[in-house]
Amino acid sequence: MPLKTTSTNAVPAFLAMAVMNASSQLEATGADVIHLELGQPSSPPPEAVNRALADALAQTSTHGYSLAFGETALRRRIAAHYADFYGVTTDPDRVVITPGSSLAFALAFLAAFDRGDRIALATPGYPAYRNLMLALGIEPVLLPARAEQGWVPDLEALAANGAPLPDGILLASPANPTGVVMSDDEVKSICEWCDRNGVRLIMDEIYHGLTFTGCPATALSFSDSAIIVNSFSKYYCMTGWRVGWAIVPPELLETVERLAQNLYIGPPRPMQAGALAAFDDYAVLDRHVERYRENRDILIRDLPETFLGDIAPSDGAFYLYADISHLGMRTPDSMALADAMLREAHVACTPGIDFDREQGHRHLRLSFAGSTADMKEASRRLNDWLPKFLAGQ
Ligand SMILES: Cc1ncc(COP(=O)(O)O)c(C=O)c1O
Incomplete structure (x- = not known):
């Protein structure tokens, strides 16, 4: 006899967590992944x-x-x-x-x-x-x-x-x-x-x-x-x-x-x-906020303008919501882009579809809660990888 299950099985998945799983599986194979998908500070508490x-x-x-x-x-x-x-x-x-x-x-x-x-x-x-x-x-x-x-x-x-x-x-x-x-x-x-x-x-x-x-x-x-x-x-x-x-x-x-x-x-x-x-210890915590601001500025300065598109003014939290619809992909698809970015450039981020079921396919969320060195390396990798990816489109 089939057993009863609840209709809550239809609850949509939390895709950011799915990306976390995929990136940790990749790391288990020895890959060095930069985590721009995580909405969590890289610093310890005071x-x-x-x-x-x-x-x-x-x-x-x-x-x-x-x-x-x-x-x-x-x-x-x-x-x-x-x-x-x-x-x-x-x-x-x-x-x-x-x-x-x-x-x-x-x-x-x-x-x-x-x-x-x-x-x-x-x-x-x-x-x-x-x-x-x-x-x-x-x-x-x-x-x-x-x-x-x-x-x-x-x-x-x-x-x-x-x-x-x-x-x-x-x-x-x-x-x-x-x-x-x-x-x-x-x-x-x-x-x-x-x-x-x-x-x-x-x-x-x-x-x-x-x-x-x-x-x-x-x-x-x-x-x-x-x-x-x-x-x-x-x-x-x-x-x-x-x-x-x-x-x-x-x-x-x-x-x-x-x-x-x-x-x-x-x-x-x-x-x-x-x-x-x-x-x-607000002073210690506020120093992290200074770092996030520096991280944000590095990504905005170093990532290709077409990759960031019309980003929202990121005056708080530690996220950029990139509008990838100007990239020139045949069909803007943030899931496919995030997946290729992870597998080929080893940079993890979260597809916008997690945050907006209707228009999120045009967006990627990049978290800059990590270290400043990681932001620089992520920008370097993406600048290197993106033209190759787009050429194959
Ligand atoms: C906007 C927002 N609210 C709530 C939460 C849940 O956070 P927590 O349960 O860790 O307090 C998160 C976690 O990322 C969040 O981004």
Whole structure:
């Protein structure tokens, strides 16, 4: 008898992870691959973080379960961070620590929306939002934020032609895959638009700290009903530690707590002890941001203009969203290009189709989170390989 499987088997694959698999298989054969596909810092977290983790591991009291919302000390420290960094006061009781921000999205979707509800997503955007929504029976609504919209979502387009407004909107600034940073006025007017129209905003601020044009405002400054999501993964260089957080509106807290208890009991406890020290050394973290800026400038200067095309202004995060449609390929196909680049030039990147199912075949995402030496070598390899590849087209 065939056994029952769930319809979530139809959830689309996260292609960036598939590229990671393909590049590690190539590396296993001895190839020296440059990783422009990874959205993770190449630097370790500040020393104080590692020391705090080692101290926590030496104390058996930190080996048990954490409370569902996480350690009180870390929740307070995050609330203090909002005061220090943004000058905004928030109640530590609204801070929910999660196993990576990934779980914060699951909590937000499950606590604030029902199956069949619609959430608008800036497109191109981080693929896991959409894939998780599909798994939960939530309908993702495409909200274009492409070159034609100045790379910032056009909310008025949602109500065009009398279409019903979505139940929620999920935005990220700085954005993945474009690196585009919304102005404070744009964030404010989106918060006000959502509150005015009864649309729940989820704001992904995971790339805050990683900006090259000053510190953007948090949506928390403009809305008490928005769910704010952040993480220790990017600016704090702690991807594998799996610690993130959300600032949750009071009316959702009870449901979020029950969901957290039943989904994962509580976030990893020793990792939270390490994360507590992450806020003590902004100077070390800001030096990495300087390197990312240098890396970005090297790629923009050294890669062929036709390869980058009309790139979005990458003022934050660590990505360039290259528009390959000017390259002169017979049919622009970012999957085929990324595949050939990996196999022939040993440079890994992520096809845009992961971020934009409709137009992503024209784009590649290049991550410059790696070392400066890697950026120079990637540019050298691509300048050498691209003419040969195009000649064979
Ligand atoms: C925009 C965005 N949001 C959320 C995440 C999830 O990060 P984590 O679960 O490590 O906090 C990522 C990871 O790359 C991301 O790019």
